[in-house]
Amino acid sequence: AGCATTGAAADQAEPAAQPESQAHAPAESATLEPEPLVQRAYALLDSGKTVDGLLLLGKAVEEHPENSTLRYHYAFALAKYGKDYRGASQQLETLLEHDPLHEDAYFLLAELAELHKDYPAALEYYQKVADINSEYPDVYYRLGLIAFHHLDKKKKKAAKYFKKALKRDPENADAHYRLAILLNEHLGKYWKAVKHFQQVIELDPKHPFAHYDLAVLYHRLGDRSAAWKHYQQAVEVNPELKTPQNDKAFHYELAEEPLDEVMPRLQGQEAEAPDFQQDRQRLEARMADLSPEEEATAPSPEPASPTPPPAVGSEPQKGSAPETAETEKVDKGLVLITGATAGIGRATAEIFARNGYRLLLTGRRKERLDALQARFREEFDLPVHLLHFDVRDPEAVKAAFENLPEEWREVDILINNAGLARGLAPIHEGDLEHWNTMIDTNIKGLLYVTRAVAPGMVRRRKGHIINVASTAGKEVYPQGNVYCATKHAVDALTRAMRLDLYQHNIRVSQVAPGHVEETEFALVRFDGDTERAKIYEDFQPLTARDVAEVIYFIATRPPHVNIQDVLMMGTQQASSIFIDRSGRTKR
Ligand SMILES: NC(=O)c1ccc[n+]([C@@H]2O[C@H](COP(=O)([O-])OP(=O)(O)OC[C@H]3O[C@@H](n4cnc5c(N)ncnc54)[C@H](OP(=O)(O)O)[C@@H]3O)[C@@H](O)[C@H]2O)c1
Incomplete structure (x- = not known):
């Protein structure tokens, strides 16, 4: 219905003294039931007869002082049509004295407090509404807005309010947007911010800032291609965002181009950064633009029916989202470890399990995998999926990954660990079967698994591959010929994979233990x-756990960090052949 007050009434702090048509009000208030009376009063108010409408409601309140509905509407009309905010507040306080759980009264008081810029009071009143009825439309959104805009020390709280608002109304694009800003700029939760900015774009593809925010965020997270894509979309929606400096900083080409054309340009870009200083100013300006004050202080919606009355500024309630527990487990990602039945692979599985990652474990010895799965489920309440194949068999590897259930397909971290050495013999005495086993397992097996998993990572533009190489991949030692050759191949593949995958935002790392x-x-x-096999009795080598800890460290760096290569040995080992074998007890 809009705000249909007369010009005179709109400017007055108190209702006008003279009713437009004095005849109706007292007579009607005496004869009409409360509901039709309220409807009649709104009809008068909406047709510009502000004083008549207010008088009718005022008389009715005098005659039925205990009737909360009448008094609430009187307060609402005083605020909206009469601009008599003090009078409205007094009516609401009287109402709450005998009806202390009247949620609409608190909501209106909150809006009046906002109008007077008394934000702590507004926050308290909205909180009261939420305490009485946590499903009250938009109440958490309003709380979020106040904490976000006006209370500097309540950013964390603001994020919590917006999360609650989104549980009730997942389609509130503005709540997603503000939550994303809080996560990004105040709480350091960048990937969560990305998720909420993406939701904004899904709900409101023409949002003036979400693409740009995503572009800046992706740039910071090191995903240059996504940053460039969103920058282009941002400029399409909002051409003002296009500046020569931003053009230059965001510019990024996919590597289908010949490398010799891409490289000089990428190198030239390194020193550039988007105009983040200007972004900050823009951000502040746009926050002012988006400030809800206007909206909150312009009481507008028309009550659809006198009971229950909608609050000033409230919107029709949308379907509430199901409530989920606050303590819901965070999905830290899916880690695939080959060769998890023993040694370094098993120790690595243990650390990731302890830290709450979902695990996809592989090996040939099924009973060992089953035992690990049972223990991790029992000890860490962890979902573990098993794949039972020989990495040397390309068909088995392919089939295993093709038949994975949907929820186990998106591998975040692949640890290529399965591997072995067979024999120790000079080249002229080498055993062909040993050679084939090492080449097939250490090189081909690693390639088959990588070939099955990497395409998904490329598609999702996300992933980390960590290869377990060896000091034998850095230097050769007598009689270690073929094993050393396979680990040199792993070393070469790690570097080669990185060249192929870095532009898809995939990290490739390696750990090379002694x-x-x-x-x-x-x-x-x-x-x-x-x-x-008793080769460690006279010195202290690394333990499987030492290596697992380094793998875990590599995997848990921030997204912009890729530890490329870690060469590690026990303190008593200086190289493949120099080992202090004077005994392990002396240290
Ligand atoms: N231990 C060291 O001194 C050392 C030093 C440097 C590097 N490395 C490297 O570390 C990695 C792990 O070795 P580790 O020392 O932990 O040895 P390990 O205790 O013998 O473990 C090897 C793992 O690889 C799996 N594996 C071997 N061949 C496989 C195949 N054909 N298909 C599927 N899985 C297979 C084994 O599982 P199943 O037998 O159940 O299949 C086992 O889980 C290897 O790449 C190795 O070269 C080890």
């Missing part, structure tokens, strides 16, 4: 000969 105990490595190398 001797590692708590593994079956030596036993496998010497065909199960336990005596020959």
